[in-house]
Amino acid sequence: MRGVLRAELLKLRKRSAPWVLLTVLVLTQALFGYGSLYAVLQMESEELGYRDEQLRAHLMPSTFVGNALGALAGTGGALALILGALAMGSEFRWGTLKTIVTQGPSRLVLGGGKLIALAVALSAFTMISFLVAFGCSMVIAALEGMPVVLPSAGTVVAGLGAGWLLMSVWGSLGFLLATALRGTGLAVGLGLVYQLVIESLLVTAVPWPVRTGEAFRAALIGTNAGALGRHFGVLAGHGFLDAPAVQAAAVLGAYLTVFVLLAVLLLRRCDVL
Amino acid sequence: MDDVITAHAIRKAFRERTVLSELDLVVPRGALYGLVGPNGAGKSTLIKILCGLLPADGGEVRVLGWPVPSVRVQGQIGYMPQEPALYPDLSVVGNLRFFGALYDLGRRQRRRRIGEVLELVELEDRRRQKVGTLSGGMQRRASLAVSLLHKPRLLMLDEPTVGVEPRLRDTFWDHFGDLVKEDATMLISTHHMPEAERCSTVGLLAQGRLFREAAPGALLEETGTATFEEAFTVLTQEGVKP
Numbered sequence: 001m002r003g004v005l006r007a008e009l010l011k012l013r014k015r016s017a018p019w020v021l022l023t024v025l026v027l028t029q030a031l032f033g034y035g036s037l038y039a040v041l042q043m044e045s046e047e048l049g050y051r052d053e054q055l056r057a058h059l060m061p062s063t064f065v066g067n068a069l070g071a072l073a074g075t076g077g078a079l080a081l082i083l084g085a086l087a088m089g090s091e092f093r094w095g096t097l098k099t100i101v102t103q104g105p106s107r108l109v110l111g112g113g114k115l116i117a118l119a120v121a122l123s124a125f126t127m128i129s130f131l132v133a134f135g136c137s138m139v140i141a142a143l144e145g146m147p148v149v150l151p152s153a154g155t156v157v158a159g160l161g162a163g164w165l166l167m168s169v170w171g172s173l174g175f176l177l178a179t180a181l182r183g184t185g186l187a188v189g190l191g192l193v194y195q196l197v198i199e200s201l202l203v204t205a206v207p208w209p210v211r212t213g214e215a216f217r218a219a220l221i222g223t224n225a226g227a228l229g230r231h232f233g234v235l236a237g238h239g240f241l242d243a244p245a246v247q248a249a250a251v252l253g254a255y256l257t258v259f260v261l262l263a264v265l266l267l268r269r270c271d272v273l
Numbered sequence: 274m275d276d277v278i279t280a281h282a283i284r285k286a287f288r289e290r291t292v293l294s295e296l297d298l299v300v301p302r303g304a305l306y307g308l309v310g311p312n313g314a315g316k317s318t319l320i321k322i323l324c325g326l327l328p329a330d331g332g333e334v335r336v337l338g339w340p341v342p343s344v345r346v347q348g349q350i351g352y353m354p355q356e357p358a359l360y361p362d363l364s365v366v367g368n369l370r371f372f373g374a375l376y377d378l379g380r381r382q383r384r385r386r387i388g389e390v391l392e393l394v395e396l397e398d399r400r401r402q403k404v405g406t407l408s409g410g411m412q413r414r415a416s417l418a419v420s421l422l423h424k425p426r427l428l429m430l431d432e433p434t435v436g437v438e439p440r441l442r443d444t445f446w447d448h449f450g451d452l453v454k455e456d457a458t459m460l461i462s463t464h465h466m467p468e469a470e471r472c473s474t475v476g477l478l479a480q481g482r483l484f485r486e487a488a489p490g491a492l493l494e495e496t497g498t499a500t501f502e503e504a505f506t507v508l509t510q511e512g513v514k515p
Binding site for chain 1: 325425
């Protein structure tokens with residue numbers, strides 16, 4: 001396992017795809033999570049003569065945890081799904097899986113090593129996202145001449161855990177799809193369609209009876225990710241789920257467990273070794 | 274253990290098409306065994322079964338004393354598939370580092386072996402180049418370097434010199450000879466007859482059967498031909514008769 005983990009971490013570090021995904025996360029978060037909102041704040045203050053206090057408070061260091069989680073639940077989840085699919089799908093595409101399994105690890109060890117390496121990469125993505133949110137909020141606070149009020153250490157740690165969980169659920173779904181479909185392209189496509197289209201259609205477009213709709217929303221990844229994020233200050237969207245943080249985390253944890261187990265089982269059953 | 278590979282009555286079919294039919298193969302320790310046969314004879318399928326990548330439909334296979342597939346065998350074999358199975362977005366040395374880590378080679382040992390195999394396949398000056406940007410022949414050389422990296426006891430190479438220039442091909446075969454002298458065993462499939470002549474034993478494969486097996490010199494004597502190419506043609510025609 002140690003050899004597989006070391007090799008997988010080395011590969012993730014050396015390949016360009018993870019760095020491209022990380023760059024996209026950082027740029028979208030800085031631009032859309034802070035830059036564009038700060039520009040709106042400036043326009044409103046100049047054109048209308050007043051400042052939107054709620055918007056300004058949203059951009060301050062005291063709320064950077066919620067801001068980072070908002071980015072991770074949206075763009076971050078999509079990027080994690082792509083990274084998870086790439087981690088496994090590339091092996092089929094380039095035929096490297098057969099070279100690897102003939103020369104050392106069993107498929108179980110290989111799958112385990114890959115998933116742990118993916119988890120490590122996603123924890124790095126989560127931490128960097130938090131650093132970006134923190135940095136941007138500090139800059140805006142300085143520009144606005146506002147006092148710096150930071151969230152408690154407990155909130156930051158819990159937020160990091162929640163962020164990693166959100167990313168890992170989507171990453172493991174990408175990994176599972178790539179294992180099942182034995183490739184990257186279709187796995188990424190289907191995963192993104194599910195994440196960005198099907199889930200929101202299920203929440204907003206299907207006229208469920210009230211009780212069924214509630215039960216359905218309580219079982220989806222996106223709504224639980226939103227519910228978890230709201231406990232850290234992420235703004236509620238349309239069709240949001242009002243669930244306790246523990247319940248949302250438990251649902252996401254269950255998804256993560258099922259995705260990982262299914263992926264490892266599929267990987268074992270694919271071929272001989 | 275004198276026989277590194279023992280395969281008995283292997284059968285393999287893909288749907289209706291029989292690829293291997295009751296094939297027997299024994300490769301003794303220290304052999305440089307050449308698997309020769311026309312396209313579609315079943316060479317690659319046989320190697321994949323021996324590596325544990327494909328299940329046989331019937332028969333028994335033992336490699337290094339263990340029934341295949343077995344994780345006990347893995348790590349002791351080096352396998353080079355027909356198509357280079359490398360990461361195209363990693364450099365040559367990046368690929369070697371990846372597989373070196375997978376083999377659990379220590380940092381110092383890994384660095385030394387990477388230097389040695391790069392020198393052998395003459396890719397030192399391309400070590401930082403991404404594999405996806407190398408020519409086909411260079412990719413095969415990089416793939417060979419990966420299969421040699423951990424000094425395996427048994428090497429199974431599926432047409433390792435396709436697309437490789439003749440001078441370097443000779444260097445490879447000299448190295449294969451050296452590896453055998455160091456107690457490695459090699460099973461190599463090839464189309465290239467002069468290469469088959471350099472093997473200690475040649476197995477001729479056609480229509481899924483190993484129909485002749487002998488030292489190259491003995492096959493020349495048996496057929497009364499001057500070159501191995503002629504001998505192969507004569508024997509293949511005999512071998513594929515219904």
